[in-house]
Amino acid sequence: xxxxxxxxxxxxxxxxxxxxxxxxxxxxxxxxxxxxxxxxxxxxxxxxxxxxxxxxxxxxxxxxxxxxxxxxxxxxxxxxxxxxxxxxxxxxxxxxxxxxxxxxxxxxxxxxxxxxxxxxxxxxxxxxxxxxxxxxxxxxxxxxxxxxxxxxxxxxxxxxxxxxxxxxxxxxxxxxxxxxxxxxxxxxxxxxxxxxxxxxxxxxxxxxxxxxxxxx
Amino acid sequence: xxxxxxxxxxxxxxxxxxxxxxxxxxxxxxxxxxxxxxxxxxxxxxxxxxxxxxxxxxxxxxxxxxxxxxxxxxxxxxxxxxxxxxxxxxxxxxxxxxxxxxxxxxxxxxxxxxxxxxxxxxxxxxxxxxxxxxxxxxxxxxxxxxxxxxxxxxxxxxxxxxxxxxxxxxxxxxxxxxxxxxxxxxxxxxxxxxxxxxxxxxxxxxxxxxxxxxxxxxxxxxxxxxxxxxxxxxxxxxxxxxxxxxxxxxxxxxxxxxxxxxxxxxxxxxxxxxxxxxxxxxxxxxxxxxxxxxxxxxxxxxxxxxxxxxxxxxxxxxxxxxxxxxxxxxxxxxxxxxxxxxxxxxxxxxxxxxxxxxxxxxxxxxxxxxxxxxxxxxxxxxxxxxxxxxxxxxxxxxxxxxxxxxxxxxxxxxxxxxxxxxxxxxxxxxxxxxxxxxxxxxxxxxxxxxxxxxxxxxxxxxxxxxxxxxxxxxxxxxxxxxxxxxxxxxxxxxxxxxxxxxxxxxxxxxxxxxxxxxxxxxxxxxxxxxxxxxxxxxxxxxxxxxxxxxxxxxxxxxxxxxxxxxxxxxxxxxxxxxxxxxxxxxxxxxxxxxxxxxxxxxxxxxxxxxxxxxxx
Ligand code: SF4
Numbered sequence: 001x002x003x004x005x006x007x008x009x010x011x012x013x014x015x016x017x018x019x020x021x022x023x024x025x026x027x028x029x030x031x032x033x034x035x036x037x038x039x040x041x042x043x044x045x046x047x048x049x050x051x052x053x054x055x056x057x058x059x060x061x062x063x064x065x066x067x068x069x070x071x072x073x074x075x076x077x078x079x080x081x082x083x084x085x086x087x088x089x090x091x092x093x094x095x096x097x098x099x100x101x102x103x104x105x106x107x108x109x110x111x112x113x114x115x116x117x118x119x120x121x122x123x124x125x126x127x128x129x130x131x132x133x134x135x136x137x138x139x140x141x142x143x144x145x146x147x148x149x150x151x152x153x154x155x156x157x158x159x160x161x162x163x164x165x166x167x168x169x170x171x172x173x174x175x176x177x178x179x180x181x182x183x184x185x186x187x188x189x190x191x192x193x194x195x196x197x198x199x200x201x202x203x204x205x206x207x208x209x210x211x212x213x214x215x216x
Numbered sequence: 217x218x219x220x221x222x223x224x225x226x227x228x229x230x231x232x233x234x235x236x237x238x239x240x241x242x243x244x245x246x247x248x249x250x251x252x253x254x255x256x257x258x259x260x261x262x263x264x265x266x267x268x269x270x271x272x273x274x275x276x277x278x279x280x281x282x283x284x285x286x287x288x289x290x291x292x293x294x295x296x297x298x299x300x301x302x303x304x305x306x307x308x309x310x311x312x313x314x315x316x317x318x319x320x321x322x323x324x325x326x327x328x329x330x331x332x333x334x335x336x337x338x339x340x341x342x343x344x345x346x347x348x349x350x351x352x353x354x355x356x357x358x359x360x361x362x363x364x365x366x367x368x369x370x371x372x373x374x375x376x377x378x379x380x381x382x383x384x385x386x387x388x389x390x391x392x393x394x395x396x397x398x399x400x401x402x403x404x405x406x407x408x409x410x411x412x413x414x415x416x417x418x419x420x421x422x423x424x425x426x427x428x429x430x431x432x433x434x435x436x437x438x439x440x441x442x443x444x445x446x447x448x449x450x451x452x453x454x455x456x457x458x459x460x461x462x463x464x465x466x467x468x469x470x471x472x473x474x475x476x477x478x479x480x481x482x483x484x485x486x487x488x489x490x491x492x493x494x495x496x497x498x499x500x501x502x503x504x505x506x507x508x509x510x511x512x513x514x515x516x517x518x519x520x521x522x523x524x525x526x527x528x529x530x531x532x533x534x535x536x537x538x539x540x541x542x543x544x545x546x547x548x549x550x551x552x553x554x555x556x557x558x559x560x561x562x563x564x565x566x567x568x569x570x571x572x573x574x575x576x577x578x579x580x581x582x583x584x585x586x587x588x589x590x591x592x593x594x595x596x597x598x599x600x601x602x603x604x605x606x607x608x609x610x611x612x613x614x615x616x617x618x619x620x621x622x623x624x625x626x627x628x629x630x631x632x633x634x635x636x637x638x639x640x641x642x643x644x645x646x647x648x649x650x651x652x653x654x655x656x657x658x659x660x661x662x663x664x665x666x667x668x669x670x671x672x673x674x675x676x677x678x679x680x681x682x683x684x685x686x687x688x689x690x691x692x693x694x695x696x697x698x699x700x701x702x703x704x705x706x707x708x709x710x711x712x713x714x715x716x717x718x719x720x721x722x723x724x725x726x727x728x729x730x731x732x733x734x735x736x737x738x739x740x741x742x743x744x745x746x747x748x749x750x751x752x753x754x755x756x757x758x759x760x761x762x763x764x765x766x767x768x769x770x771x772x773x774x775x776x777x778x779x780x781x782x783x784x785x786x787x788x789x790x791x792x793x794x795x796x797x798x799x800x801x802x803x804x805x806x807x808x809x810x811x812x813x814x815x816x817x818x819x820x821x822x823x824x825x826x827x828x829x830x831x832x
Contacts, residue, residue, distance in 0.1 A: 010292075011240075011241075012238040012240055013238075013240070013469075015228055015234035015235050015238055016469045016470065017235075017470075018471055020235065020471075021471075024469060026521070027242070027467055027520065027521030027522060027523070028242075028521060029521070030517070030520075030521035030522070030552070030554075031242070031518065031519065031520070031521035033518070035552075038552075038553045042575075044553040045553070046553075053641050056234075057234075085242075085521070085572070087240060087242050087469075088240055089240065152593045181823070204226075204229065204230065205226065205249045205312065
């Protein structure tokens with residue numbers, strides 16, 4: 001059977017990579033003595049799949065992973081057993097059964113983010129800047145891909161982008177991005193906006209939280 | 217300390233592998249710092265990934281934390297990017313568990329695994345705003361050190377307050393009790409050290425003086441007071457079955473060097489390789505019973521969730537019940553995908569069955585360590601491996617589907633000639649032929665040949681030997697580079713300057729220790745890492761304290777000479793080492809002492825020391 005778990009990764013665990021996260025979940029399952037299915041061949045590994053990787057330094061409160069289990073297990077029990085053994089900072093918030101053929105990668109359509117970032121220049125009207133930014137015909141940004149750098153048009157991916165609040169020299173933003181093969185992350189959008197506005201952000205002091213992945 | 221945590225959050229984004237500094241791993245221990253009497257910082261003078269793979273840390277961390285009155289936390293050497301940011305932002309070195317600055321601990325315990333990490337010790341103290349010389353420290357934490365390199369404490373004598381010689385778990389409780397009592401009484405450091413020096417296995421360097429002869433050799437190492445022992449005897453755990461063993465091990469988030477359960481099957485080694493320090497200082501052999509091991513393995517698997525369990529010791533295939541142990545472990549856990557590994561153990565005369573069993577679950581690398589290129593040289597070093605062993609084991613491995621082999625050798629061994637160097641390449645080619653024989657061609661074959669450079673180590677039969685000079689080593693390495701051309705061969709070698717420095721420090725006296733401090737002051741750290749190794753700084757440091765490093769590495773020693781480490785009694789007797797050295801020169805073998813006792817003297821160390829022979 002296949003279970004889909006919605007989880008959060010918070011606190012210091014934002015500093016662990018996607019690969020580290022996968023290992024941590026696998027080992028937590030072993031500690032919880034969950035009988036997961038193994039791949040065939042040399043070096044068997046659990047049939048685990050994750051949604052799109054999160055950038056290092058970002059937190060999430062609604063990412064997903066799927067796992068195939070040998071035995072029938074009540075999703076609630078899976079969740080509780082896992083939460084007892086996961087390290088601080090990792091937590092399963094929801095768990096349900098899905099069809100074996102249901103692939104997480106086909107399901108993920110959007111990601112919702114909140115971003116808190118230090119402003120270098122408080123004088124500017126950020127609301128106005130963002131409006132003009134979004135009204136451009138094209139928002140070009142450079143993205144690293146497997147085959148080198150590539151220019152992409154961010155506009156195709158930005159579904160929603162707005163200011164939530166500004167205080168204490170920090171701006172709090174809301175961003176919703178389409179997710180597909182090779183789609184950009186929030187950091188690309190922030191860099192492009194920073195360029196457009198003439199360097200208004202302290203890009204070293206930035207907190208990104210993926211509020212959730214949206215599945216279809 | 218909230219302060220450090222706040223600052224960390226800002227800088228961790230900018231460093232490589234920030235997870236090195238966060239703590240919070242499964243099975244790490246969080247305690248209320250106000251509820252304990254003693255705070256102990258276990259300090260490993262290298263990066264997190266290296267330190268977290270170390271067995272001693274795993275044992276002592278949980279041993280100490282199982283005491284209600286003690287809180288043991290961990291600290292590693294920050295990588296250079298982190299160090300720079302820490303200095304820039306005025307962040308002192310801190311413990312992983314509670315982010316407490318190191319100078320607030322009662323004890324900082326360094327483990328000494330290799331000499332080239334010594335400058336990191338100084339750097340870590342400095343990052344903690346703690347003076348590096350013990351004489352400049354008043355009211356500061358007690359700096360202690362243990363581990364294999366502590367067997368020659370001389371080079372760190374100005375830095376470390378006290379050394380712990382032998383098995384840590386045997387001695388640490390007594391030490392903690394003492395520190396607790398002294399803290400309660402408000403006893404000053406001097407008094408504490410005085411009382412500590414009465415504990416067997418504790419060496420307090422400030423109570424001794426090194427006196428030199430005109431030729432720079434040592435005349436005496438003498439106690440300054442009559443109530444400290446003339447020789448410090450090592451401590452050994454007598455029964456490894458009954459001693460402390462933890463059923464938990466910390467599970468790091470990031471990949472470490474050995475990212476798996478470490479199950480120690482026995483301690484010590486009976487083979488008697490003449491270059492091997494570990495084989496001598498960890499005597500006698502003490503095995504754990506299979507029953508204990510299986511029980512322990514089960515608990516560790518449950519508590520860690522690891523997917524692999526590695527059976528460690530100096531020579532795991534020598535374990536009395538190795539086949540049935542591996543068989544049982546594999547049978548029990550294979551459905552869950554948990555594999556067994558024999559890492560770093562040099563599988564020489566391993567059995568085919570073992571290999572096939574192990575690879576049922578998980579394929580591990582095949583590593584063989586003939587050490588010497590010819591039989592003559594292997595007899596000199598007492599490495600009981602023959603060409604036939606090598607052929608047989610690789611043949612079976614290739615038949616079972618292995619495609620790559622690692623072969624370990626040492627260059628510059630006593631009595632080595634160019635013929636022996638060529639022998640290394642001959643063996644590698646022989647293995648290639650075996651592969652061809654099995655598979656018809658060399659498709660897919662990869663043979664990695666690694667040579668380290670012989671470093672004469674204290675307490676070995678070769679402690680009197682000179683090291684090859686660097687030019688000679690380079691010549692030998694170049695020769696091998698020539699001989700090992702071709703796609704299937706990969707040749708790795710050690711940087712000769714590093715091996716030279718290792719020899720100098722290994723056999724160093726207190727004067728080398730002064731140079732060590734100078735070298736660190738001039739910017740040396742992470743000396744074992746190519747990108748940071750500053751050989752010129754070291755040479756200048758030696759010059760500035762007026763010593764010639766070649767004296768330490770290249771001089772052939774006289775049997776009558778007093779060594780800086782003669783103040784330590786490692787149990788194995790000097791006359792045994794002399795005998796072994798002489799036999800080496802004659803190319804005569806000494807049998808594995810599991811067969812019958814070869815008289816190393818360890819049995820006389822303490823009452824109750826039982827070695828393999830007495831058991832039989
Ligand atoms: S006393 Fe004999 S049997 Fe025991 S370790 Fe020494 S040589 Fe081996």
